[in-house]
Amino acid sequence: MDLDQQLQTLIDEAPDDGMTADAVRAIAPTLKAIAMQLKHGQYYILQTLDQNWVMTALSNRNQPENRKNIVYAYCTLQDVASGPHSVKDPQVMALPLPVTHILFQMLALKPIDSIIFFDTPGNVRKGIEVRRQDVQSLLQTQLQHPSSGQVPSDMA
Template sequence: MNTTNHDQQIQVLIDQAPQYGANPADVQAIAPGLKAIASRLKHPQYFILQTLEQNWLMTTLANRTQSNLTKNAVYAFPTFEDASAHYQGSNDQQMVALPIPAIHILFQMLAMKPVDSIVFFETPGDLQSGTEISRQNLFDTIRFHVQKNRSSQPNLPSDIA
């Protein structure tokens, strides 16, 4: 995905930050980390299954070798059809599949404590393999970029006015 699209998505997040209780300067500070992760994804937006109350559908995944180890994942689908096909396989409550910009999905994940990772399915029709982004990986990438940007800032004298 091109960086112009990332920049546009970041700008929308910055503009809407107060609506989410976030500081626009904080969103600007974490933007390089969000963009670094989003650059690994193939699509500018993905479809997320949500309840009518706008809660994202989480799936609990068990470790293949240690069934007592579980994690909560959200699936991000490349097309509406893929999201709908996945939903048809479950008999849960009413769901809708809504398109959400990739950067916004990552930003939302920061606040979604029960979500351990998001699996981004990249190829339409292929729900067997995807790109998994863990919360920890997202936090680590953001932390790296924030520290890198701080260290590249010139040290201004404290008495500058």
């Protein structure tokens, strides 16, 4: 499924409340621009049986009070097994999700600060961090200036 199809699915599956589909339509260009900077159309996310994403709390050794919650997104199922949090818990599974859906969900899940996308198969040591705060800032800018639609080239 290409990015346009992914975004159309998000719009089509939005609640029929008269607002959500329009909101998704408004932010779709920014979600697409960020997704285009990543290499894959889908990534595997660790989830519990009730479909909650598995988060990892990271803290700085020098400043332990600085913590952030991250989610890992793997480009292959094999990478999940060799990743920082391989699936050993029978209550956790890795499910593929379209990249635009991951970005959209990140906005809705307040505890998540960043998603680390592992873009290179076989390499789970170096990922690309996409911070929720940065995505929110881009979306606010786009909504204030809808014609620009510019996303920094180093966003992802």
